[in-house]
Amino acid sequence: MIGAAAALLLLCNGRIAGASHIVSGLLEGPRGDAAWRVYFVAGTILGAFVFSSLTGTVHTDRPDFPAGLLTAGGLLVGFGASLGSGCTSGHGVCGLGRLSPRSAVATAIFLATAIATTFTVRHVFGVA
Amino acid sequence: MRALAAFASGLLFGGGLALASMTDPNRVLAFLDVGGAWDPSLLFVLGSAVTVTAIAFRKVLRRDRPLLADRFLLPGATAVDGRLVTGTALFGVGWGLAGYCPGSAIATIGMSSWETWIFLPAMLLGMMVHTGASLLSAREHTPPHGTGSSELG
Numbered sequence: 001m002i003g004a005a006a007a008l009l010l011l012c013n014g015r016i017a018g019a020s021h022i023v024s025g026l027l028e029g030p031r032g033d034a035a036w037r038v039y040f041v042a043g044t045i046l047g048a049f050v051f052s053s054l055t056g057t058v059h060t061d062r063p064d065f066p067a068g069l070l071t072a073g074g075l076l077v078g079f080g081a082s083l084g085s086g087c088t089s090g091h092g093v094c095g096l097g098r099l100s101p102r103s104a105v106a107t108a109i110f111l112a113t114a115i116a117t118t119f120t121v122r123h124v125f126g127v128a
Numbered sequence: 129m130r131a132l133a134a135f136a137s138g139l140l141f142g143g144g145l146a147l148a149s150m151t152d153p154n155r156v157l158a159f160l161d162v163g164g165a166w167d168p169s170l171l172f173v174l175g176s177a178v179t180v181t182a183i184a185f186r187k188v189l190r191r192d193r194p195l196l197a198d199r200f201l202l203p204g205a206t207a208v209d210g211r212l213v214t215g216t217a218l219f220g221v222g223w224g225l226a227g228y229c230p231g232s233a234i235a236t237i238g239m240s241s242w243e244t245w246i247f248l249p250a251m252l253l254g255m256m257v258h259t260g261a262s263l264l265s266a267r268e269h270t271p272p273h274g275t276g277s278s279e280l281g
Contacts, residue, residue: 006185014193047141057239080221
């Protein structure tokens with residue numbers, strides 16, 4: 001479904017379905033092409049909502065998860081995706097699908113640093 | 129029509145993320161935690177999504193133009209530069225800390241989790257910090273000129 005979503009957006013609108021770029025484009029203010037981004041984001045929220053309602057999937061909250069990790073993670077994900085021109089969907093799904101070497105390097109790097117970070121947090125510091 | 133297509137694509141994207149458990153940070157961190165009880169299932173999620181895009185994109189891009197727009201807007205950058213390496217490295221650290229990436233963070237708005245309301249504003253702030261900094265440096269160093277459209281998402 002994720003792949004089909006990206007294919008549909010490219011086929012109809014000629015756009016790459018990269019979540020971080022779609023959102024950061026909204027932050028830069030209206031440039032005439034904000035509308036489709038809003039509709040994509042609204043669809044994403046509703047799609048997840050409909051799925052979880054239909055299947056009864058409850059979001060597994062982590063009541064004890066440190067808010068500091070969420071804040072630091074959010075800042076780094078936002079800054080990094082903006083600086084690195086892409087995220088999991090942009091580089092990982094769409095970029096790899098286009099056989100882009102640049103996106104392959106990007107995906108390898110963020111997987112490596114993510115794995116190293118999770119390892120450090122969980123097994124060195126014993127958090128979460 | 130373009131709005132409708134974007135909305136339909138978003139529906140599939142959000143539903144797919146939820147179906148694949150990408151919206152569940154426990155599953156994401158279990159996938160990233162190769163030193164613990166490793167859960168490789170998200171590897172198949174990424175693999176199948178890339179398989180679909182690899183086949184479908186090839187067919188779609190054989191067309192002269194998209195169905196509802198004048199042309200395809202594709203990232204032009206091919207260089208592996210310092211920005212790409214630093215940016216994606218920091219992105220990975222953030223993903224490994226919290227267990228959310230931008231797509232999943234947006235999707236969880238529809239799944240009512242308290243974590244979304246901390247992660248998402250921080251993510252938007254991080255994006256604004258970078259966008260603001262690059263706008264400032266562009267204004268100082270170069271005449272107003274296109275900042276390029278190398279962004280993927």
